[in-house]
Structures are given as C-alpha cells and as structure tokens.
Amino acid sequence: MAQIVLDRLTAQFQAGEILATGSQHGNEWARIRRDAWVAVATFLRDDPTTKMEMFIDLTAVDRFSTEPRFDVVVHLYSVSLKHRVRLYAGVPENDPTVDTLVPVWAGADWFEREAYDLYGVRFKGHPDLRRILMYPEFVGHPLRKDYPKEKRQPLVRRAQQTETGD
Amino acid sequence: MGFIDSVTTKLVDATNWARKYSLFQYPFVTACCGMEFMSVAAPKYDIARFGAEFPRFSPRQADLLIIVGTITERQGPALRRIYDQMCEPKWVVAFGVCASTGGFYQNYSTMPGADQVIPVDVYIPGCPPRPEQVLDGLMMLMDRIQRGEGHNQVVIANEKAARQAAKRGLSFDVPAAAIRPRTEASKG
Numbered sequence A: 001m002a003q004i005v006l007d008r009l010t011a012q013f014q015a016g017e018i019l020a021t022g023s024q025h026g027n028e029w030a031r032i033r034r035d036a037w038v039a040v041a042t043f044l045r046d047d048p049t050t051k052m053e054m055f056i057d058l059t060a061v062d063r064f065s066t067e068p069r070f071d072v073v074v075h076l077y078s079v080s081l082k083h084r085v086r087l088y089a090g091v092p093e094n095d096p097t098v099d100t101l102v103p104v105w106a107g108a109d110w111f112e113r114e115a116y117d118l119y120g121v122r123f124k125g126h127p128d129l130r131r132i133l134m135y136p137e138f139v140g141h142p143l144r145k146d147y148p149k150e151k152r153q154p155l156v157r158r159a160q161q162t163e164t165g166d
Numbered sequence B: 001m002g003f004i005d006s007v008t009t010k011l012v013d014a015t016n017w018a019r020k021y022s023l024f025q026y027p028f029v030t031a032c033c034g035m036e037f038m039s040v041a042a043p044k045y046d047i048a049r050f051g052a053e054f055p056r057f058s059p060r061q062a063d064l065l066i067i068v069g070t071i072t073e074r075q076g077p078a079l080r081r082i083y084d085q086m087c088e089p090k091w092v093v094a095f096g097v098c099a100s101t102g103g104f105y106q107n108y109s110t111m112p113g114a115d116q117v118i119p120v121d122v123y124i125p126g127c128p129p130r131p132e133q134v135l136d137g138l139m140m141l142m143d144r145i146q147r148g149e150g151h152n153q154v155v156i157a158n159e160k161a162a163r164q165a166a167k168r169g170l171s172f173d174v175p176a177a178a179i180r181p182r183t184e185a186s187k188g
Helices: A003-012 A034-046 A108-119 B002-020 B033-041 B073-085 B097-101 B131-147 B151-168
Strands: A018-024 A027-032 A054-062 A070-077 A084-091 A097-099 A122-124 B024-029 B064-068 B091-095 B122-124
Touching: A003 A018, A003 A027, A003 A034, A027 A034, A034 A070, A034 A084, A034 A097, A054 A108, A070 A108, A084 A097, A108 A122, B002 B131, B024 B033, B024 B073, B033 B064, B033 B091, B033 B131, B064 B073, B091 B097, B091 B131, B091 B151, B097 B122, B122 B131
Parallel strands: A027 A084, A097 A122, B024 B064, B064 B091, B091 B122
Antiparallel strands: A018 A027, A054 A070, A070 A084
C-alpha cells in the first residue's frame, strides 16, 4: 500500500541513510540511520508523493542485550494520500540520543518526553525534555528491561507510630 | 462519678448512632471501580437507604473517604493531603482490590494499597466489587462506627483520655505518642 513511500525514500536518500526497508502484514517500515532522522522525517512530510502530515505515535523499544540497544519508533500517516509508514532509528546504550522531531511535528513533544521518561532516550534539541508520567524525584527509567521489577520509589508512606487505631 | 460516666456513655452511643446513618462521603474515584460506585449510588442499589447518599466534592465537608480505584505512587501526596483535610471523626473505605492491595498491578508506578499512606477501616475486595459487596462493607463500617472502633475514633478517644489524665496529674497507660501534635488540618 505504501510501497511508493519506501521507493521514494530509497530513491531520495542514496548515501546509506536508509539501512533497511520492509513490509509486514501490509505495514511498511524503514530503518533510518540516526544522523538522518530529522532529514528523512522532514522529507516525508514535505514531498508531494508522500505528504506525511500527521504524526501518529513515537515510542521506544528496549532490545536488551542487542546492539544498538534501543529503537526509537515513529508512526506517520498521510491524511490526504491515506498511506502510513513506520520508521525506526537505532540508539546505542552508551550514547542514547537522537535529534528531536518537535520542529517537524509539534505533536512529537509529549511523546518524546514519554520516551525519555520511561526509556531514558535523550532527544537533542527538544524544547522541554522533562519527565511527563513519573514524578521528578523518580530515579531511573522504569520500562528499561534492566529496571528491577519489584523496585518501588514511594513519595509518601504512613507514619506508623501515631496511628494507633487499627 | 459513676452516674456522669454512664450519661456520657449513652451520649457517645447516641452520637455514634447519628454518625453511622449520616455519612457524608468523598468519592476519590480514579479507575474503573467508579462504574460500580455509580451503580451503588444509583436507584437500583441505592446507598441512600443507609444515609450515605450525599457525595461532597470537598474533603472538608466529608467524613467518609471512599477510595475507588488504583492509587499510584504519584497520587500518594494528594491522597494524604485530602485525608488530612477531612474533619474528624473520619473514616476510610478502600473500594476494590486496587485500593486495598494494588490488585494485579505489581509494578513501579502502582501503590500496593492505599493503606500505605492513610489508615483504612474497611477493605472491599472485588475487581470491581459487586454493589452488594459494597453495601456489605458499608454495613460493616456502620457497625464499627456504632462501637466506636473506627481508626480515627480510637485515636480521638486515646487522645482525650491522655489529655484528661495529664490534666489530673495521673499516670495513665495511654502512651504519650498517642497525643498528636496539633496541625492546621486537625484543628477543629
């Protein structure tokens, strides 16, 4: 369905920016080199044959014990041409950064904050990269595979000595 | 002395009888249990039959805090503050397994039971509980109120006894720790 998007991408970026493409269950995907992340996104938004006006989702995947460890995933949709595509960018553990997509789609703002909060991926150039779901006192990134399953970081607990009634 | 004590006892009984039939609830609704809570409040099950039909959406006007749904660690300070703002005597009901123990959420974000931050009088199990279970829990709470066994009633009674003993210069077996420091929230 959106093979035209992948064809357009591979024709436009021939310096190795597109690492791989594929199609599964009718959904097309492309794996992008990290330094071309914003250039590819801007192209997909502006090119008249792709016209990805709509930012659907951005998240991260922890492929623990493989390298690069993290994938940043973005889902795009074209309202006018009615096709969609999924982009990946591999992010290594020792330098978990990728350029922000906020200048391309303003809606990426809170999604990148969420990915930062839960996976610890830093988005370079993000206007306000704070935690969005967890509280500021929280230490670590809870959806990483090596975050301890039983670990709790409580904000308040009862003062046991004054509660005599139960 | 004995006569005064018996009059006071009867007065407490009468007060507790009035309290248990006029609970003003503050529903702290966070999750899907809220649907069953609405069912309890609606005419079919009709919590009004027990005099507890009037939700006050300010904790300062409520004396029964019903925690309906999952409590996250991030909500802990807010829940604690709401409890502190309620006038005494006050009671707390944990509605559903999430509010009671965290339920099936065993993860970084969910508090393992609201009693981690505030004392709870009655736990109602169920995911979510049937309205009949809620009414059963409410009746359990009413029995506790009548007997003066709500956690906050006991705290108040201990404080009163300790204060009176201190005034008479008597040593009394209520520990001094039972007297809480007066905070803004607890000032009558």
